[in-house]
Amino acid sequence: MDFILLFLFAGVPYYLLFEKTNILGKEKIFYFSTLLVVTGIIVSNITMETVSMPFVMVALLASLFSLYKANKTRNLYKLAYYILFFNAPMLLMFGVKESTLYGISLLLTLGGIFLMGKYYERNYGSANYKSVTGITLVTPYAGLMLTIYLTALALYPPFPNSLMFLNGILSSEINALWYITVVVIFFGNFLIAVRVMAKTVFGKPNDNVHYIDLEPKQRWLHLTIFILLLVLSIVGLQELL
Amino acid sequence: MEKLVLFIPFIPIVIAILIGFLNKKEHMPKVAIFFSSLVALLALYGTYHVMSTDEVIYGFDGLLVYNELSAILVPYVAILGLVIRKYSTKYMWDEPGYKRFFVLLNFIFSAIYLLVMSNNLIILTIAWQLMSISLYLLITFNVESKSAIKNGGWTMLVHKLADLFFIIAVILTYKVFGSFDLAHLGEKWLAMSQSGPIDDPLIYVTGFLFLFAAMMKSAIIPFHLWLPYTSEAPTPVSALMHAGVVNVGGILLNKMAFLLLLTPAVLNVAFVMGLITAIFASILMLAVSDIKRSLGYSTVGQMGYMIMEVGLGAFSLAIYHLMVHGIFKASLFLESGSLINSARKEPNVPKRLSHELFWEEKPQYNSMNMFRMVALFTVVPVVVFIGVKFALGEDFFHLNAALLILAFAWLTGTQLFLSFFEVTKANSPKVILTVISSFIIVLFTYEFVGLALEHFLYGEHGALLYKVATLHVSGTMTLLMLIAIMFIGWYFTYKQHFVGIPIGEHKPNKVQWRIYKILAKEGYLSDLYIKYFKVF
Numbered sequence: 001m002d003f004i005l006l007f008l009f010a011g012v013p014y015y016l017l018f019e020k021t022n023i024l025g026k027e028k029i030f031y032f033s034t035l036l037v038v039t040g041i042i043v044s045n046i047t048m049e050t051v052s053m054p055f056v057m058v059a060l061l062a063s064l065f066s067l068y069k070a071n072k073t074r075n076l077y078k079l080a081y082y083i084l085f086f087n088a089p090m091l092l093m094f095g096v097k098e099s100t101l102y103g104i105s106l107l108l109t110l111g112g113i114f115l116m117g118k119y120y121e122r123n124y125g126s127a128n129y130k131s132v133t134g135i136t137l138v139t140p141y142a143g144l145m146l147t148i149y150l151t152a153l154a155l156y157p158p159f160p161n162s163l164m165f166l167n168g169i170l171s172s173e174i175n176a177l178w179y180i181t182v183v184v185i186f187f188g189n190f191l192i193a194v195r196v197m198a199k200t201v202f203g204k205p206n207d208n209v210h211y212i213d214l215e216p217k218q219r220w221l222h223l224t225i226f227i228l229l230l231v232l233s234i235v236g237l238q239e240l241l
Numbered sequence: 242m243e244k245l246v247l248f249i250p251f252i253p254i255v256i257a258i259l260i261g262f263l264n265k266k267e268h269m270p271k272v273a274i275f276f277s278s279l280v281a282l283l284a285l286y287g288t289y290h291v292m293s294t295d296e297v298i299y300g301f302d303g304l305l306v307y308n309e310l311s312a313i314l315v316p317y318v319a320i321l322g323l324v325i326r327k328y329s330t331k332y333m334w335d336e337p338g339y340k341r342f343f344v345l346l347n348f349i350f351s352a353i354y355l356l357v358m359s360n361n362l363i364i365l366t367i368a369w370q371l372m373s374i375s376l377y378l379l380i381t382f383n384v385e386s387k388s389a390i391k392n393g394g395w396t397m398l399v400h401k402l403a404d405l406f407f408i409i410a411v412i413l414t415y416k417v418f419g420s421f422d423l424a425h426l427g428e429k430w431l432a433m434s435q436s437g438p439i440d441d442p443l444i445y446v447t448g449f450l451f452l453f454a455a456m457m458k459s460a461i462i463p464f465h466l467w468l469p470y471t472s473e474a475p476t477p478v479s480a481l482m483h484a485g486v487v488n489v490g491g492i493l494l495n496k497m498a499f500l501l502l503l504t505p506a507v508l509n510v511a512f513v514m515g516l517i518t519a520i521f522a523s524i525l526m527l528a529v530s531d532i533k534r535s536l537g538y539s540t541v542g543q544m545g546y547m548i549m550e551v552g553l554g555a556f557s558l559a560i561y562h563l564m565v566h567g568i569f570k571a572s573l574f575l576e577s578g579s580l581i582n583s584a585r586k587e588p589n590v591p592k593r594l595s596h597e598l599f600w601e602e603k604p605q606y607n608s609m610n611m612f613r614m615v616a617l618f619t620v621v622p623v624v625v626f627i628g629v630k631f632a633l634g635e636d637f638f639h640l641n642a643a644l645l646i647l648a649f650a651w652l653t654g655t656q657l658f659l660s661f662f663e664v665t666k667a668n669s670p671k672v673i674l675t676v677i678s679s680f681i682i683v684l685f686t687y688e689f690v691g692l693a694l695e696h697f698l699y700g701e702h703g704a705l706l707y708k709v710a711t712l713h714v715s716g717t718m719t720l721l722m723l724i725a726i727m728f729i730g731w732y733f734t735y736k737q738h739f740v741g742i743p744i745g746e747h748k749p750n751k752v753q754w755r756i757y758k759i760l761a762k763e764g765y766l767s768d769l770y771i772k773y774f775k776v777f
Binding site (some may be wrong): 151156 | 370371374377409489
């Protein structure tokens with residue numbers, strides 16, 4: 001069961017295979033890994049089993065590799081699934097309930113980032129954010145939504161990721177691996193999110209880019225995600241208190 | 242009725258949401274000012290209630306509390322908030338992102354209120370982190386500026402580290418003491434402190450983690466760089482940062498005061514770190530060439546004093562200090578912002594309000610008699626004061642806090658004096674008398690306000706904090722050190738301002754040059770950060 005959960009919770013970086021062989025595109029890798037994580041959540045809730053520490057250690061090593069990849073990429077689709085893989089040790093280390101709640105929050109936030117990737121692709125030709133800087137000033141709705149998602153990813157309240165993370169680490173047993181994993185995931189998420197923020201929502205708007213803000217339909221979609229995040233925050237707060 | 246006070250942390254969120262829906266720019270500050278006035282009134286009512294009934298207001302299942310600490314700090318933050326919002330109305334008018342600014346400003350105020358009024362470690366953790374992210378978004382408000390974003394990133398890194406230390410400290414507190422409720426924990430810590438020495442290393446680790454988290458947020462050396470390098474933020478944000486945000490370290494340590502009773506070593510480390518910061522940052526303040534960074538270092542130095550006070554057990558004095566310093570710095574920042582704004586519009590050099598009040602020669606204050614009178618009314622009372630202190634409570638001089646209070650009174654007095662009066666070689670007696678007078682005024686204020694605050698905040702337990710923190714230096718030693726500090730300080734002040742220094746003739750030697758180079762380069766700390774921590 002440990003092996004199955006390790007694989008389902010993105011504890012091994014199987015995206016490498018897909019990226020090298022082009023079997024699945026970037027979007028599909030995200031769908032696939034999300035599907036597996038959801039399956040993992042369901043399986044762990046049915047079996048009520050947690051993963052043993054050596055497997056968490058394997059996931060942590062893979063997670064460090066994903067952190068490196070997330071740091072290199074400028075593509076929002078790739079970023080979404082790299083972050084999912086990066087957080088795998090937490091999903092494995094937490095208890096079933098805490099892992100489920102953290103997993104849902106993470107998937108919801110990454111869903112938001114993925115949709116932002118779609119928006120980039122539709123308006124700027126690709127999900128690459130490299131030259132599309134300073135969106136806070138020129139496309140305020142897109143800037144606001146990306147700020148919200150990245151803030152949630154950086155593990156800041158009032159967003160649920162931070163509350164579920166705190167709930168998870170409070171409930172788990174403290175040992176040397178706990179300290180290492182908590183520090184790596186806590187700072188890793190933050191560093192990725194702040195670096196992306198600095199290159200997307202901040203910066204000088206590029207004169208060579210024709211900026212287009214979120215359409216009303218997309219705004220509603222993002223607003224729904226935001227409301228869901230807030231609902232999860234309330235759940236997280238209840239869990240914590 | 243009094244329970245309404247507990248809604249204070251949520252009112253700024255309501256303001257932010259309302260502003261989010263407003264389209265007309267001119268309505269935004271009106272909404273913000275109206276509701277923040279309401280907050281200020283509620284805060285004053287809460288303070289009146291706590292003071293008049295001696296009752297603490299609990300609410301939301303004991304998660305929030307309006308206690309003695311809140312009664313002092315919430316009105317302070319509320320009034321500061323009102324002033325900053327009013328100031329921002331015109332100051333930020335032409336800036337892009339007016340709505341974003343007011344929304345973020347309200348979020349950070351909500352976080353500060355929540356932090357002050359929290360009675361639960363989880364709520365405190367949320368407020369602690371909420372403040373970090375709001376601060377980041379405010380510092381990087383000028384999104385087009387590369388340096389603002391880079392420095393904002395550094396700020397965030399330090400604050401994130403503080404968040405991590407804080408979270409681990411909270412988890413350890415829960416594992417060791419089994420509760421998140423601060424009132425309950427306070428009672429437990431107090432009882433434990435009276436039952437004998439504690440030898441559980443986890444308690445010490447927890448104490449140190451809280452101390453380091455506080456030091457990072459209060460820009461204590463070596464975690465200070467974020468403060469002097471973030472002056473690019475809009476002036477109201479700088480005012481808020483220097484008058485409110487950096488103070489949270491002191492607020493946290495006051496909330497954890499009874500835990501620190503169990504860990505005297507933590508208090509001793511706080512004292513040493515505070516002392517190093519106060520000296521180093523004050524020297525850097527004079528050495529750096531950038532005026533904004535100089536102001537930043539001035540705040541770092543003051544935070545050093547504040548942590549030093551905590552390290553000596555003078556917790557209530559730290560609260561008084563952070564409030565007084567906050568008001569002083571906020572007024573400096575806001576006034577300088579207005580000056581820059583008017584300088585852009587007027588052809589003449591604009592006049593400073595404080596300059597008009599204090600600097601300009603006024604015939605009625607010009608006579609020597611005036612200063613003799615001031616000296617008479619201040620020197621005599623201080624002699625009486627020290628005599629009474631010695632006669633009635635010799636213990637005062639056995640506590641290290643005495644040294645700090647007196648030394649700080651002298652430093653603040655001199656600083657105040659040098660800020661407001663022009664010093665010339667011709668009127669040295671007048672100057673010396675004024676320096677002494679300002680020292681005495683500050684000393685009296687500190688002694689009496691400090692004592693009153695201590696009584697209000699900690700009651701009979703205040704003395705316990707001093708006893709735990711004291712380094713057992715004798716009273717005579719304390720006084721000798723104080724006299725030495727005062728004489729050295731006065732000698733330098735005299736040399737600096739009354740002895741003509743021939744410019745160009747005096748060549749510093751190699752050692753002096755090296756020292757100056759180190760100071761001008763801010764101890765190479767910023768270079769070290771840039772070279773080895775290439776994160777952003």
